[in-house]
Amino acid sequence: MSDATSNTAEAEADPTDCSACGTPLESGDLRCAICGKSAPVRRYDLGTTQVVKILRCTGCGAAVAYDPKKQAPSCSFCDSVVEIETLEDPMEQTGGYLTFTVTPEDAKAQLQRWLSSLGWFRPSDLSSTARVQELKPLWWVAWVFDADARVSWAADSNQGGRRSAWAPHAGTTEFVFDDILASASRGLSAAEVGVLASGYDLMTARPDPEGAENATIEQFDVQRSQARKQVSKALNEMAHNRVQQSEIPGTKFRKLQVSLVLQNLVTRRLSFPAYVMAYRYKGQLYRLVISGQDKTLMSGNAPYSQVKIIGVVGAVVAVLAFILLLIALAQ
Amino acid sequence: MGMAADTIEQKIDYKEISCQSCGSNLLVEPQMLTAICPYCASPSIIQRPPSENLPTPTFTIGFVVTQDRAIEAVSSWIGRSSVFAKSAFRKAAPELTRGVYLPAYLYNAVANSDYRADIGENYTETETYTTTDSNGKTVTRTRTVVKTEWRSLQGQHCCYILDVVVTASKGVTNEALEAVEPFDLRALRRFTPAMISGWLAEEPSRTQDECFQFAHGEALDKVGSQLKGFMPGDSYRNLQYETDVARESIDLVLFPIWSLAVRYDESKPPLQILVNGQTGRVGGKVPISPVKVSIAVGMVLLILVVGALLFGMAR
Ligand SMILES: [Zn+2]
């Protein structure tokens, strides 16, 4: 990673990398989350000769012994507990907010254009109805990762099939994953994230939210260990897709198996700007999402007018019936 | 390696330490990392410089299960034991409980394998066959049959081998340790002497080399079972593979184990039963009563013979 965002994002994390696979260790990690290698220890000096010790309570001087009820060493006399370095699993925190470059005015104009472009099939009261509300700025959260992966795969493909339609194939390849976005958003759907994801400039990340008033700020609501599972799931899916697209010969395949080993997995946690307009029309929820950095990227659904659709279908049926009648008469 | 093994075995002499609290001289078993003074009950910790086969522990998992809970777990485990267990065993009460931090190695690696196998791809074929119909005439019919075409496949496979646990104590076999596994490794803590203070803690009594070899073997088994799931096709045969392990790491971990003895026969050494000090899982071999098994087998045979006789008479 060479860009500035990654440096700001990782500023408070422990700078050491796993000595086996190059994945950065974060503060509170006792082992590498990817390959299990233990984190280097700031060892206490063990000297060169055997020493016999009794650990004493710093408060009262009584001997300290491990207590399974407290799950910690504790003083039997004054009950104080000795803190031990434990694996930490904090809640994920964003490492930076990408700035809004699309102004609220631009977004509003985009919203109006979208509403009027919906066409004749939309209910005629939609663009004027009071239910269409303001666009609200939002920062949604996602992990962005880089990794080098060695990927081995095996599958059946229709290429090379003889008597059977399928023939076995296998391969090994190296993939470089660069700035891959894995959504952590509870609010946005996978489809919406898919539309927005491509249009962000990661270099614009700032430590504080900038460029929008009264924005909704989404939090990562998962712990670090869970986040790592989601990132590695995303990595596996990504590897699967790439193997399907570029590795398996032939036009059809089945029984694809992928196994991969990573190097230098770097994960950043970032907040991405967007405008959201959500409204209810006749009890249904509809929503439009516009990227906060590229107004052409938007994803939305809107109601169709039942009356108009039924009217058109009725008209088409009537015309067809009329034509059939004419043909029948002509014969 | 041979040298190191010898030195460990020759060290039958007790370690002599002096209690830092009351000054008494204590004799400590050579494989112990801790001692409790019999005169003043002070918990001593023996710290020694690390060496090849006696590294400093990297991690510990603390005891969660108390002694009472461990005894309870074993009593109910004995109660649930098989009907074929020796009667004396089913009535025995566990005794001589001791909580000990057991040394074991935690092994991780990346496995790169070259494999070769025959992959079976199924296809259907219509074939004609002759048979006799209900009138006794020979007729020709057709049917579809599934056939398998064997294609050879060669490839590479890479994967992680994570968290293989191998005992480093001569007192506990891998089989016995596996019986009380798994441990929840999310509760790993960085080793500090305070974690074992007041408890028994053993030094590794197997060489690192021996443990490495065992871990290596277990890693290969894991690769084998991953490869079975990796094969495409409808079936496979002759799967062969060669594995190279890279990025190996091995850490000494102290695991919490309750060790109980069950004496059910004066003429035999007591049975060792282990309890996972983190999860309470019980492991041990139930002594099977040969008398009970023979009686059961005899009964089954008797029923069969009587049945056959009755059947013969009926005809
Ligand atoms: Zn690693």
Ligand SMILES: [Zn+2]
């Ligand atoms: Zn003493």
